[in-house]
Amino acid sequence: MPAVIRSIPFSARWPRTFPALGRKIIDGSFQVVDVRRAGAALAVGGLGADSHSVGLFVLQRALVAAGFRVHDLGIQNDFERFAAAAPYCDAVLVSNMDGHAGHYLRDVTDLPGDCLWYLGGHPTMDGDTTALEGLGFTRVYGDFVEVDTVVAALREDLVGHRPRLTGRMTLPGRRAEPKIEGRDAVLGQWPTGEAARSIEENAAVLAQRPSLAELHGASPRPLLQPRSGVRGQGDQQRLFAELHGAGADVLSFQVDSLTRDGRYAEAQRAMSDRGDLNGFPVVNHGVDALRQISAACPVPLQTRHSARDPRLLAELSYAGGVTAFEGGPICYNIPYYAELPLAVSIDRWRYVDRLTGRYADLGVVLDREFFGTLTATLLPPCVAITTNLLEGMLAVEAGVRSVSLAYAEQGCRSQDVAAVRVMGALARELLATGRDVHVATVFHQYMGAFPRHPDDAEQLILASAETAALAGADRIVVKTACEALRIPGVEDNMRALALAGRGVDGAARAAHLWDTEEAARIEASVRSLLQAVLALAPGDTGACVEQAFALGYLDIPFSPSRFNAGRMVAARDLTGAVRILEPGDMPLPQDVLAFEADRLNERLAVAGVSRSEAWRLVADDVLRTNRRRTSWPLDRAARSERAVG
Missing domain, CATH: 3.20.20.240 (Methylmalonyl-CoA mutase)
Structure with missing residues (x-):
């Protein structure tokens, strides 16, 4: 029988910066998420192969701050996972950023559950959301929309709706993927693989x-590479x-x-x-x-x-x-x-x-x-x-x-x-x-x-x-x-x-x-991290990396991975430089952390924001260049005007 694993809160450091959201720990086919708020229950996640997670991070924090109970479905979900969540939720918020929502929803004829359904992000390649609206979504956003707009829409649509759940909700989880070892198995993953078999011919x-490699060494100026x-x-x-x-x-x-x-x-x-x-x-x-x-x-x-x-x-x-x-x-x-x-x-x-x-x-x-x-x-x-x-x-x-x-x-x-x-x-x-x-x-x-x-x-x-x-x-x-x-x-x-x-x-x-x-602080921080990580399993770099993430020594902000601690948070100082707001468990030099804290305290004071509301600065930093006219680079602009909090 699949295991059922309890959820745990973020570390004690986390609530000083963000409201506690509840960090999911999944092992097996089911997970249990602790839900303690009295507000409406929302399931929020990404649909399809899309990997964008920063916008979801900001949205979830804003929803929690607005009093909603949020279950993070993460990214790369199929529709069935949203459908499984629907009976437990008052609203299901689906994000798709690769323009292929129609492909992922091609077999959907009805949206299940007595709940609201929202679709947003960048769900179509051409901007035409007519077909998606026909599936029965309560709201479809075809392009970027402010978080406050989504919060206001939910409050409007949920008027008179009694929150569905108290206590805990149990949702389907996903199993870890099996390993596939050996070159024969790799080349056999798709019929085109066999043509790559001869390494000598390929060489x-x-x-x-x-x-x-040769061009890097020969060019006197940076090489230019577009995405295509x-x-x-x-x-x-x-x-x-x-x-x-x-x-x-x-x-x-x-x-x-x-x-x-x-x-x-x-x-x-x-x-x-x-x-x-x-x-x-x-x-x-x-x-x-x-x-x-x-x-x-x-x-x-x-x-x-x-x-x-x-x-x-x-x-x-x-x-x-x-x-x-x-x-x-x-x-x-x-x-x-x-x-x-x-x-x-x-x-x-x-x-x-x-x-x-x-x-x-x-x-x-x-x-x-x-x-x-x-x-x-x-x-x-x-x-x-x-x-x-x-x-x-x-x-x-x-x-x-x-x-x-x-x-x-x-x-x-x-x-x-x-x-x-x-x-x-x-x-x-x-x-x-x-x-x-x-x-x-x-x-x-x-x-x-x-x-x-x-x-x-x-x-x-x-x-x-x-x-x-x-x-x-x-x-x-x-x-x-x-x-x-x-x-x-x-x-x-x-x-x-x-x-x-x-x-x-x-x-x-x-x-x-x-x-x-600045260079000296960066170098000292890197050397401190490397020393701590490589001491975990001397001689086995792969094991060092795995253990470092498990311990939170390495921690990537805004990551959707359950193998990432998610406790380290950063924000900009008044010059636009990125400073560590919450270090989590990363082993960084104390003098560097003290410097970073001082620079961020300056910005909090200028913005008139308390540390418990510092998530507002993070959200503003994420969307700053998209929301308002901004000169680049940021430290050039900071010389002539105060950074906006």
């Missing part, structure tokens, strides 16, 4: 393709040609969300029906298509994905002539998946790294990039850098010879420049000393809620590229000015590349003072 193809992924082979090839013509130095397959979730049969149906896919289905297209595309492309190609199981995707990417592969057991697990055990992801990524190392043994050096951006939002630099370094250690131990460590711009130039420089220096010290390993740094332009005003968005892209060049980043992953409004097209990416190029050129004329004190 001969890869040797003829442009190498990202469309459904068809011909369309993808034309897109690559146009982007290269517009100045892209590196190109990437942005993989669709069905492939990321291992739902190859559904991706195949979408291809056959000429349905919408929000990326390039690498696995379904297979080796021949990839080789044709890579042969026609004069610059290095990379696969970007966030796949639950990356092994077949890596096999096919390499066999198809793709010389770089992104991801790792932390960065493509903890920010994206609710129920994927670290032991499973470490095992799967060890397979990828050993495969990459095997190609290195044959003389083909492939690049492995770690998505150190993680949840990207209010992420203290020490957390991003430490996880990058640990994933780099795992890769190098498995034979990888080229690693790229990525950092997500937070918006305070002095802090971002210090972080990238420290990350590169520590990576070379830890990963390359005494080894033939190439190290590169990657700068992701701001990945939080993007400005809605085109002028602000373009100014951000320009200034962001300037920051990346000042930091000495080897590569910039470029955003587009329409990020907050729609999926970017070719022209949007071409315009963004031009802006980023101007920003890189402008860095030579930009006045910037190297903040040695």
Whole structure:
């Protein structure tokens, strides 16, 4: 019989910052969530393969603060999980951000339960929600909507409705995924896998393709890389040609969300029906298509994905002539998946790294990039850098010879420049000393809620590229000015590349003072974290990582994963720098924590907000650039005006 596990509250530190929500612990098929409030009971979660969790985090905190009882379903749910929750709830709030809500709800004819049903996020690719409204949702939001609007709508719709539950509610949980070991099993996951079997043949193809590792070392300025992924082979090839013509130095397959979730049969149906896919289905297209595309492309190609199981995707990417592969057991697990055990992801990524190392043994050096951006939002630099370094250690131990460590711009130039420089220096010290390993740094332009005003968005892209060049980043992953409004097209990416190029050129004329004190604090924090983590299981980096998350030594803000403690919280200070508001159990230097607390206390005082209401600052920080006109970088604006609390 499946186990029933009680829920536990957040640590005693948590209520000083946020109202207690109740942290779920799941082991088996059912979970029990303690519900103590008298307000209406809500189930809130993400639908489908979409991995966005920051907005859900903010929404849940606002709902709890408004007096509702909230059960967090997490992300990557199928409709049946929402349906199972409905009889226990007064309202079910469904979020879908990948535009495929119609696909996930295709078999739904009736919304169960005597409750309200809300659907929001970005549920359609074209903005037409008519068909979804016809399913019987109480409200459908086709685009971004303020949290206060949702709270007000719930209060209006629940007038006269008696709260359904007191005490506890029991909802279905999900089991951990089984391991799949061995190359035969991996290649057998989908019919296209067999074509990747000969590593020697694949190596001969890869040797003829442009190498990202070599290009990193040869370029005197940051390489520019746009995001790109469309459904068809011909369309993808034309897109690559146009982007290269517009100045892209590196190109990437942005993989669709069905492939990321291992739902190859559904991706195949979408291809056959000429349905919408929000990326390039690498696995379904297979080796021949990839080789044709890579042969026609004069610059290095990379696969970007966030796949639950990356092994077949890596096999096919390499066999198809793709010389770089992104991801790792932390960065493509903890920010994206609710129920994927670290032991499973470490095992799967060890397979990828050993495969990459095997190609290195044959003389083909492939690049492995770690998505150190993680949840990207209010992420203290020490957390991003430490996880990058640990994933780099795992890769190098498995034979990888080229690693790229990525950092997500937070918006305070002095802090971002210090972080990238420290990350590169520590990576070379830890990963390359005494080894033939190439190290590169990657700068992701701001990945939080993007400005809605085109002028602000373009100014951000320009200034962001300037920051990346000042930091000495080897590569910039470029955003587009329409990020907050729609999926970017070719022209949007071409315009963004031009802006980023101007920003890189402008860095030579930009006045910037190297903040040695900020760099010293970041370095001290990273060394403290690494020392504590690597002492947990000396000689076994994978076990160190697993135990560090279990103990809360590593803690990613806004993560949906139940394997993440969720006790560390950060907010911006008056300059826009990200500071740790609640450290949880992370072993950080006391002098650094004292400095961070002082900087945040200054902002709380200016904003007139008590520490018990500090979640309001966090919510404002998350949506700041989307809600109001903001100059970039934030510390430039802070010199002329007070930060808004």
